[in-house]
Amino acid sequence: MDPKHALSKKDLLELLVAKLSEFVVVLLDTNGCFASWHPGVEIEFGYTEQEFIGQGLEILLPPSERSNQSAQLELEQAAESGRASDTRWLVNKKGHRMLVEGVTVGLYDDAGTLAGFGKVLRDVTERKRAEDSLRVLAGALDQSPVLVRDWDGTVTHWTAGCARLYGWIENEAVGQNIHQLLGAVFPAPLETIQDQLLASGIWNGELECMRRDGSRIFISTRWVLLPKEAEERPRVIETHTDITARLEVQGELEAANGRLQRMAAELARSNEELEEFARITSHDLSAPLTSTRWLVDLLGSRHQEQLDSQGRLYVKQIAQGLERMADLVEGVLAHAQVGRTPIGSSEAAPARDALLIAIENLRRDITTSGATVLHDNLPEAHIEPRALSQLFQNLLSNAVKYRRPDVKPEIRVSATRRGAMWLFSVADNGIGIDAQWFQRIFQPMQRVHGSAVAGSGIGLATCKKIVTRAGGAIWVDSEVGRGSTFFFTLPGPPDHPAGPSGVP
Known part of the structure; x- marks a missing residue:
């Protein structure tokens, strides 16, 4: 090799150090100040050569460790034993922490005098994180x-x-x-x-x-x-x-569901039998009731002169009792019919049409009492139309029947949207209901006012049955002497109720 082109050992060492991209290799003087610079210093720590040369090791230490002489102790160990190594947290120019492996060696001249120190640094932050993650994963995997x-x-x-x-x-x-x-x-x-x-x-x-x-x-x-x-x-x-416990619970749930299904089927069968019995019994009672009522009417009209005042009173009481019996039979038939026909419907029924049918069916009672029925522009609801008419008819009939003396009934029917349901209300200005009856009045044969007002005690129970089978709920809010408002919900498409409309 041409001697002019031969590199000295110093040149070779500097070239080697410059090529060590994963390491930072620097020299320090005997006072512990940096005497050389390496490209890795700026890459890893952010310091230029002018900022770095002449600074002590403390520049790389976290602020909390700069006063504890740890850098000086490291140099003393390297001077005494020739080598000192550690892995510690250092900081870069921006103050970001980094875990660094470091080796410091003492450098001596030919006379054996300490000439300075060589220091090799390597950032192992990512490796440490990976090792920690692997250790956590290994621990989790082992468990x-x-x-x-x-x-x-x-x-x-x-x-x-x-x-x-x-x-x-x-x-x-x-x-x-x-x-x-x-x-x-x-x-x-x-x-x-x-x-x-x-x-x-x-x-x-x-x-x-x-x-x-x-x-x-x-x-x-x-x-x-x-x-x-x-x-x-x-x-x-x-x-x-x-999954043993899960399968056991699943088996228990399946067994419980099977029992519930059998109980539901048995209950449905029993209800069907009861409804059929009520229907047949009510139907069989209708014919003799009709005949008896006709005979009582005949007795009262054709033989009135042959009866004294006590006899005429008896005939009147018999006629009233037969009327109540007829109402009861009719109510039982209607209640049983609800259980025999589907109530919910995929088609939407116009609530206004159902209400008008109910009003027409009650035309005589409404006219006689002088009642006024007001209603908003009512929406459509997913319910069988005849069932909805029956629901309105029962509620309107109660509003007319349980009116205050010398006060003409005023009834208002409204509807507002509540999520997927329509909330209907039927409000009146009648005699009202005490709060203790709010739940009981929806049970069959429960009458708030006893015999003071004619009624079967079946109408509101039928209303509840209709609403429940359609997927809704029904309740009442009332105050004695200030009227009642019956609320019920029914599923249906969205609509926009508007202002009132009057029906005399």
Whole structure:
């Protein structure tokens, strides 16, 4: 080699140091101040050569450590023993912390006198984070029931989680055939499962396995093929999750659901029989009631002169009793009919049309009482139209029937949107209801005012049955002497109720 082109040892050393991109290599004088600069100083720590040269080691230390002489102690150790190393947190120019491995060596001249120090630094922050993450993952993995086996089933790795689940510790399980050790019962032949595993790389399923104490448990498992070299036999990693308790609860729920379904079917059958009995009984009572009422009317009209005042009173009381009986029979028939016909409907029924039908059916009572019925522009609701008319008719009939003396009934029917439901209200200015009756009045045969006002005690029970079967609810708000407002909800498409409309 041409001597003119030969590099000195110093030049070679500087070239080598400059090429060490992963390391920061610097020189310090005997006072511990930086005497050289390296490109890595600016890359890792952010200092230019002018900012760095002449500064002490303290410039790289966190502020809390700059006064504890730790940098000086490191140099003294390197001077005495020739070398000092550590891994510690340093800071860059912006104050960001970084974990750095460092080695400091003492440099001596030919006379053996300390000439300075050489320091090599390497940022290991990311490596430390990766190691910490791996350590956490390894710990978590070890606590989970996970095993590794070869293709034939021989266990090569057995975690603490597996030991807790099955009872065999690691040195007892490793080397054993996992399928034989656990007495596994597969949902399909093992060969079929292994073929699926080879084809897709993953298999999920449920197994029945045996624990060390002989008890049987059910597990949910996931098998995954591990990467392998060309000549290696396949290896499998398995995760196991105990689902025994879940399956037991599921079985209990299924059994309970079965019992509930049988009870519901029995209850439906009983209700159907009761409704059929009520319908037949009411129907059979209608004919003799009609005949008896006709005879009483005939007695009162044709033979009135032959009756004294007491006899005429008896005839009147009999007629009133028969009228109440007829109302009761009619109410029972209507109540039973609700249970025999579908109430909910996928088609929307116009509530206004149903209300007008109810008003027409009650025309005589409304006219006689001088009642006024006001209603908003009512929406459509998902309910069978005849059932909705019956609902309105029962509520309007009550409003007319339970009016205050010498006060003409005023009834207002409104509706407002409440989510997926329409909230209807039927408000009157009648005699009102005491709060203690708010729940009881919707039960069959419950009458607030006894015999003071004619009624069957079935109407509101029928209203509740209609609304409930349509998927809604019904309730009342009232004050004695100030009227009542009956509310009920029905499902239906959105609409926009507007102002009032009057029906005399």
